[in-house]
Ligand SMILES: Nc1ncnc2c1ncn2[C@@H]1O[C@H](COP(=O)(O)OP(=O)(O)OP(=O)(O)O)[C@@H](O)[C@H]1O
């Protein structure tokens with residue numbers, strides 16, 4: 001499903017260059033449950049952004065479902081992000097002032113799901129699945145961190161993607177909430193979804209079926 | 221994305237951030253109001269100056285028979301020697317065919333020897349009017365007492381007259397009220413029915429008193445069926461040269477012979493007046509451009525800020541699958557909505573506040589439709605144009621970069 005060959009990523013600022021990834025080779029099959037760990041600054045988020053088609057590699061080849069991402073245009077990538085990949089950001093990336101309902105509706109708008117009643121059903125179904133259907137009309141910023149995390153997951157899942165990418169999903173949560181989130185991921189994976197989790201947490205890393213460790217932009 | 225969703229999302233963010241929305245609309249409204257108010261004020265000034273120039277007869281034309289054609293030596297100021305035969309139908313024809321004029325008034329002028337209420341004999345200038353109402357407008361006559369000559373007086377050849385207030389009128393009628401007293405011309409007695417202000421037109425012989433008569437009754441007394449000349453009032457001073465041209469063509473069409481009539485401007489100052497008006501027009505345009513620049517820059521600033529503030533949000537929606545075009549449209553629709561609301565408020569603001577202020581200041585307060593359309597559409601255009609640059613920038617934002625922002 002995913003294949004990285006010698007992928008590099010260099011960030012250039014005015015003052016200096018950062019080699020966030022320095023030749024990553026990685027292959028991920030459909031249905032895997034993978035944890036990516038490594039020290040802070042080792043390039044975990046960068047790698048996840050590239051896998052999620054949010055960013056393009058500086059060098060090397062990245063194939064998503066057999067197509068070379070470098071050869072796809074911005075609209076193709078937007079469509080992939082919208083329909084094939086669900087992304088849960090490190091700091092949730094919700095629009096805090098608008099309702100949870102509307103937060104989840106936005107990806108459906110870009111996917112041109114119509115009519116609005118259908119969207120509503122889809123949203124309520126997924127919110128029920130992650131257990132916060134009762135807060136649908138709350139502003140996203142007004143619910144607890146654990147609930148925001150679940151909203152973010154629900155939003156990532158709304159277009160029924162093949163691949164779920166999460167960046168530190170348990171980083172801001174207590175152990176009870178972490179357990180709940182992880183069990184959601186396990187359920188999704190059991191239904192056939194490929195799940196990649198970036199984490200600092202040793203327990204999470206051991207819990208995953210496969211663990212990849214990054215250090216200084218390389219897999220070790 | 222469906223159009224409905226664009227509106228939903230744009231409207232959502234417009235209503236969400238009330239302060240930002242308020243400031244954007246305020247900026248656009250003030251920009252629009254500045255432009256429109258500048259134009260209204262300029263036009264008010266121009267109009268007021270036009271009215272004053274009109275008081276000097278700058279917007280008057282007149283025509284009379286070209287006497288040299290007939291081999292008669294023109295005798296200055298004794299207009300009865302240039303008889304002009306003109307009918308009501310001719311007047312109507314001219315009015316129909318010359319679009320730039322508002323009044324056409326034939327008159328007969330003749331010095332008459334009369335016996336005043338004091339029993340003594342005097343020479344005055346008698347002015348016989350075919351169309352008293354038009355003459356009233358052309359000569360800017362202000363009635364001081366009594367009434368003016370009417371169409372009915374003209375039809376019925378009433379023996380009535382209206383005199384001009386001057387020291388001569390005091391001389392002829394003594395200190396008492398002249399209304400109801402009589403002037404005798406030959407055997408005919410004319411009752412004085414009204415007193416008017418001193419005219420700016422002297423028709424020659426400025427030392428002589430002017431008295432107005434129904435043309436029909438004066439013609440009878442003087443023994444003619446003709447008139448002396450025709451006064452024409454041009455609607456707008458800048459149209460005077462064009463009106464003269466149109467008038468010439470209409471006269472040829474009606475009477476034949478290109479050189480039958482002489483058309484002249486009443487005032488020698490038409491060109492000066494046109495210069496003054498042009499200067500004013502230019503200053504209005506200048507004011508409008510300056511206001512527009514100031515207003516436009518305000519609009520740009522506010523919209524730029526609004527986009528910068530939302531970088532993170534743009535990152536989020538791009539990560540969720542928004543295409544460039546979709547981000548662009550979302551922001552464009554927002555600035556269109558803001559610009560339209562702001563522009564409309566600006567129009568309302570300047571029409572109410574500025575117009576009222578100008579009216580109260582005693583200047584002509586006119587709000588021409590073109591000025592409303594111009595200022596509104598210009599600010600909407602600037603709103604959209606200044607929205608489109610940051611919208612484009614937003615669309616180009618790298619999602620990862622945008623997400624890191626703030
Ligand atoms: N947009 C950017 N511009 C410049 N440098 C960047 C940018 N994004 C990341 N970096 C740098 O690239 C390196 C890798 O960053 P990355 O965010 O991938 O690390 P990480 O493993 O996710 O760290 P953490 O565990 O703290 O989230 C870091 O040195 C970081 O400073």
Ligand SMILES: [Mg+2]
Pocket residue numbers: 044045046090167
């Ligand atoms: Mg990270």
